[in-house]
Amino acid sequence: MPRLSPVNQARWARFRHNRRGYWSLWIFALFFALSLCAEIVANDKPLLVHFDDRWYVPVVKDYSERDFGGPFATAADYQDPWLRTQLNARGWVLWAPVRFGANSINFATNTPFPSPPSAQNWLGTDANGGDVLARILYGTRISILFGLMLTLFSSVMGVLAGAIQGYYGGKIDLWGQRFIEVWSGMPTLFLIILLSSVVQPNFWWLLGITVLFGWMALVGVVRAEFLRTRNFDYIRAAQALGVGDRGIIFRHMLPNAMVATLTFLPFILCSSITTLTSLDFLGFGLPLGSPSLGELLLQGKNNLQAPWLGITAFLSVAVLLSLLIFIGEAVRDAFDPNKAV
Numbered sequence: 657m658p659r660l661s662p663v664n665q666a667r668w669a670r671f672r673h674n675r676r677g678y679w680s681l682w683i684f685a686l687f688f689a690l691s692l693c694a695e696i697v698a699n700d701k702p703l704l705v706h707f708d709d710r711w712y713v714p715v716v717k718d719y720s721e722r723d724f725g726g727p728f729a730t731a732a733d734y735q736d737p738w739l740r741t742q743l744n745a746r747g748w749v750l751w752a753p754v755r756f757g758a759n760s761i762n763f764a765t766n767t768p769f770p771s772p773p774s775a776q777n778w779l780g781t782d783a784n785g786g787d788v789l790a791r792i793l794y795g796t797r798i799s800i801l802f803g804l805m806l807t808l809f810s811s812v813m814g815v816l817a818g819a820i821q822g823y824y825g826g827k828i829d830l831w832g833q834r835f836i837e838v839w840s841g842m843p844t845l846f847l848i849i850l851l852s853s854v855v856q857p858n859f860w861w862l863l864g865i866t867v868l869f870g871w872m873a874l875v876g877v878v879r880a881e882f883l884r885t886r887n888f889d890y891i892r893a894a895q896a897l898g899v900g901d902r903g904i905i906f907r908h909m910l911p912n913a914m915v916a917t918l919t920f921l922p923f924i925l926c927s928s929i930t931t932l933t934s935l936d937f938l939g940f941g942l943p944l945g946s947p948s949l950g951e952l953l954l955q956g957k958n959n960l961q962a963p964w965l966g967i968t969a970f971l972s973v974a975v976l977l978s979l980l981i982f983i984g985e986a987v988r989d990a991f992d993p994n995k996a997v
Contacts, residue, residue, distance in 0.1 A: 667990040676985020682815070684979040691797035698754035698790035701734055707747035715752075754778070756787035758794040758947040770955070772961040780964045782955050784945075788965065792972050794947035799976070802863060803928035807921060809867045810928075814874035815917060819905050821875070822882025828877070836872050844869040845940075852940045862941060866931055873924055874917055881913035915991050922984030926977050933973060949973050 660668060668780060669711025672678050690697060695715055698972070705712040707724055714734065721728045725742055732739060743749050756762065756777070762785055765771055773780045779788035821832040848857075848865055855861060894904050935941035949972055955967025 658865060661743055666993075670992070671986050671990035674986035674989050677982045677984075677989070680979040680982035681986070684976075684983060686975070687796065687979075688800055691800060694758075694790075694793045695752075697752055698756060698758075698787070698793050699752040700755060700757040700760040702743075702749045702751055704750040705743060705747060706749075720988070735760075738791065754787065754790055754793075756790045756934075758790055759787035759945060760784075760787060760790065762787065770959055770965060772962070775963055779968050782952065783876065783959055783967060788968055790954070791947040791952060792949070792968065795949045795952065796972065796976065798859070798942070798947065799929045799932055799949055802859065802932045803925045805863055806866055806870065806928040806931070807925045809863075810871040811874055811917070811921065811924065813867070813871035813912070815878050815913070816869070818875040818878025819882055819910060819913065822879040822885055822910065824907055825883065836875060839869070840872050841968070842869060843937075848935065856943065858937055858942065860931065860944060862935065865927070870928075870931070873927075876921060877916050877920065878913045881916055882909055884911055885909050904915055919984070919988045919991050922980050926980040926984070929980070949976075952962055 664776065672876045694705065699715055701714040703713070703715050705714060705724075712719055712723070714732070719728075721730060721732050721739065724737065724739060725746070726732070726733060734740070740749075753972050762771075762777060762781055765774070765776065765781070767774075769781055771781045777789070778789050779792070782788055782791065815838075817832065821829040838955050844866075847869070848862075851865065882905075891904060891908060894908055899908075932941060933948075933950040933953070936948040937953050938950075939954070941950055942948050949969060952965065952969040953973070956962075956969050959965055
């Protein structure tokens with residue numbers, strides 16, 4: 657494992673010195689890891705089945721009822737009491753800790769939906785009969801992955817635009833700023849509402865639209881850093897020695913600009929997750945039935961008689977965003993040389 661440079665060692669020490677941000681990073685990593693393994697934690701299909709001296713992995717491969725002694729060639733329904741009895745009588749089954757998936761419906765309950773927390777549904781069910789804990793787990797994964805991809809793509813576009821404007825200046829900078837002023841004034845939400853009436857929104861469609869209108873966040877920071885450093889002596893010397901513009905931008909100037917850029921990334925990630933949650937809450941986000949934190953917030957608003965829905969959704973979003981804010985504060989302290997450990 658390569659050793660960190662003295663500068664990066666000092667930054668890591670300042671990051672760890674911020675205990676709130678340091679532990680928030682570990683808690684966020686744990687939540688993200690659990691969400692990535694959602695199929696293993698929450699699933700209505702068994703993880704492993706041993707039936708008649710043969711092994712089956714339903715979580716990976718689909719099987720029919722005939723594979724387990726049934727009369728039909730249709731897909732096996734592992735919530736069927738007959739099939740469960742058959743599996744337990746002629747083998748054994750390894751289930752996930754939560755026996756419900758993202759779109760599972762608990763037909764075995766006698767309580768009308770939304771039902772309160774119980775031994776079967778630890779956080780209750782929503783208005784459609786889905787397990788709240790499973791939908792939070794799958795919805796958190798979608799929200800984090802959407803936020804990470806939106807942060808990555810918009811940051812790359814913003815850094816490149818700011819670098820080109822700051823390095824070349826002149827008319828390129830002038831016209832670039834005018835374009836950004838006009839483009840940032842576009843009513844993004846209204847455009848998404850209009851386009852949703854024409855195109856069925858999905859994950860990639862929403863990602864493309866939000867990247868298209870959300871890449872300006874880092875332009876000002878990177879542009880200011882390039883305008884500040886382009887007249888430094890070592891940049892003038894590199895130009896005099898015949899170093900190309902690409903080499904100067906990526907090898908000499910961009911590393912300095914990335915220091916300020918990295919401090920903004922956790923906050924941009926927080927904003928990206930909030931964007932998807934807001935769109936889902938308003939009904940212009942992911943397709944109907946997709947697990948989503950915003951959709952759960954909407955169900956809490958529409959079912960005030962079921963307070964566990966609103967409370968669970970609020971706490972999930974609040975904890976997730978708070979962790980990212982605390983991590984962002986720790987990253988900001990790590991890149992601030994005036995912060996003493």
